[in-house]
Amino acid sequence: MNREWVGRTVARAYPAEVRAERGAELVGTLLDAGGDSWAAFIRQLGSLIGAGLAARTRAALLQPPAQIATCALAWAAVMTAVLGPVAILGSEVRFGGHLHFPEGTLLTLVLLLRVVLPILAVVLFTLNRIRTSGLLGLAWAVCRWLEYPPRFEHTAIAEFLLPLVGFGVMVLAPQRMPVRGRWFWLVPAAVFAYFEATGIGAQSGIGYIAPLIAALCLLPFNPSFAIGTTLAWSVLGVVYLTSSGGAGKSTELSIVLVSCVPLALIAVGIGRLRVHRA
Amino acid sequence: MELRPPSYFTLAALIDGPLHGYAIMRRAGELSEGTVSVSTGTLYSIIDRALAEGLVAAGEPYVVSGRERRDYALTPAGRSLLEEESDRLARAARIVGARLKATGVLAT
Numbered sequence: 001m002n003r004e005w006v007g008r009t010v011a012r013a014y015p016a017e018v019r020a021e022r023g024a025e026l027v028g029t030l031l032d033a034g035g036d037s038w039a040a041f042i043r044q045l046g047s048l049i050g051a052g053l054a055a056r057t058r059a060a061l062l063q064p065p066a067q068i069a070t071c072a073l074a075w076a077a078v079m080t081a082v083l084g085p086v087a088i089l090g091s092e093v094r095f096g097g098h099l100h101f102p103e104g105t106l107l108t109l110v111l112l113l114r115v116v117l118p119i120l121a122v123v124l125f126t127l128n129r130i131r132t133s134g135l136l137g138l139a140w141a142v143c144r145w146l147e148y149p150p151r152f153e154h155t156a157i158a159e160f161l162l163p164l165v166g167f168g169v170m171v172l173a174p175q176r177m178p179v180r181g182r183w184f185w186l187v188p189a190a191v192f193a194y195f196e197a198t199g200i201g202a203q204s205g206i207g208y209i210a211p212l213i214a215a216l217c218l219l220p221f222n223p224s225f226a227i228g229t230t231l232a233w234s235v236l237g238v239v240y241l242t243s244s245g246g247a248g249k250s251t252e253l254s255i256v257l258v259s260c261v262p263l264a265l266i267a268v269g270i271g272r273l274r275v276h277r278a
Numbered sequence: 279m280e281l282r283p284p285s286y287f288t289l290a291a292l293i294d295g296p297l298h299g300y301a302i303m304r305r306a307g308e309l310s311e312g313t314v315s316v317s318t319g320t321l322y323s324i325i326d327r328a329l330a331e332g333l334v335a336a337g338e339p340y341v342v343s344g345r346e347r348r349d350y351a352l353t354p355a356g357r358s359l360l361e362e363e364s365d366r367l368a369r370a371a372r373i374v375g376a377r378l379k380a381t382g383v384l385a386t
Contacts, residue, residue, distance in 0.1 A: 022322070022339075022348070024339070024346035025299065025339060025346045025347060025348050026322060027345075027346075028299070028300075028345035028346045029300050029318050029321070029322075029347075030318045031345060032299075032300035033300055033303055033317070043317065044317055044318045044319075047317035047318055047319030047320060048317075048318050048319040049319070050319050051320065051322060051323045054323065055326070
């Protein structure tokens with residue numbers, strides 16, 4: 001295996017701006033320090049990965065709080081858009097093609113509203129087409145509201161206002177949106193899809209908590225994403241808490257889902273303090 | 279400001295003049311008589327911080343045998359911080375040494 005190629009690959013652990021400034025130098029020093037021994041080279045690789053990830057964490061946590069908050073709202077909207085189609089497609093796999101969609105021409109419309117619009121919004125977000133994604137997301141949020149007008153209770157705020165505000169921010173201030181890590185939504189989505197498709201943890205609530213844990217694991221690299229995901233998932237918590245008779249959706253689960261929001265905020269606060277002190 | 283051993287010996291490696299990354303790692307190991315081993319990742323974390331605090335200055339990159347290098351030099355602020363730290367360590371060693379001697383005499 002070509003050591004230089006390995007070194008260049010591993011140097012990707014560093015943020016892009018560090019790589020642009022001294023990526024080649026990092027690889028040169030790594031090759032010098034690795035010498036002829038593979039063991040020494042691997043040790044140096046390990047240290048480079050650790051330092052690169054630490055640099056990423058530092059850069060992510062040192063963003064201005066307003067930037068973190070704005071991006072968190074956008075992420076909350078995006079993750080709300082991810083939740084619906086993943087739940088639908090997961091159920092489709094699990095129950096073998098028995099989607100609870102109406103027949104006929106209405107099916108196309110409902111599919112468009114529930115699946116195609118949010119997926120398009122998320123894909124465009126990933127491709128950095130922030131404003132277009134926001135517009136599609138807004139259209140989806142409004143259509144969803146028209147399809148199922150939320151009861152004007154506190155759940156309405158969670159179900160309707162969160163995507164409205166998040167996608168609205170994306171339309172009004174696309175330049176403030178995250179530049180990197182826009183594919184992060186795939187991680188909780190994949191975890192959620194797995195649990196939805198297999199049905200594992202449906203009763204215990206693990207299927208709902210596991211995607212959140214996955215998102216929280218990425219908090220050091222993208223605090224906005226972690227906060228946004230907890231906000232989106234807290235909507236589920238609020239809805240389950242206030243709706244009656246949700247199968248297997250216990251009050252405890254709702255509390256766990258909702259309490260992840262302050263947990264993420266506290267973790268980001270502690271992380272910022274530690275980085276400032278260091 | 280207190281320096282940890284890897285930072286202390288990394289800065290100390292530059293006392294005699296500018297060095298590139300790998301040379302700093304080797305020199306730090308020599309100066310510490312093998313007690314401190316600075317890895318590539320640690321070295322650049324220390325250099326980044328030292329650059330941000332104005333303790334070292336970076337030169338222009340150059341290529342030797344197909345590998346990019348860049349020399350780093352100690353700034354007056356870096357030298358003064360090293361002097362303060364070495365004084366602090368020497369003072370601490372003197373105090374503890376004196377106590378050890380005194381208690382050693384009493385014990386015997």
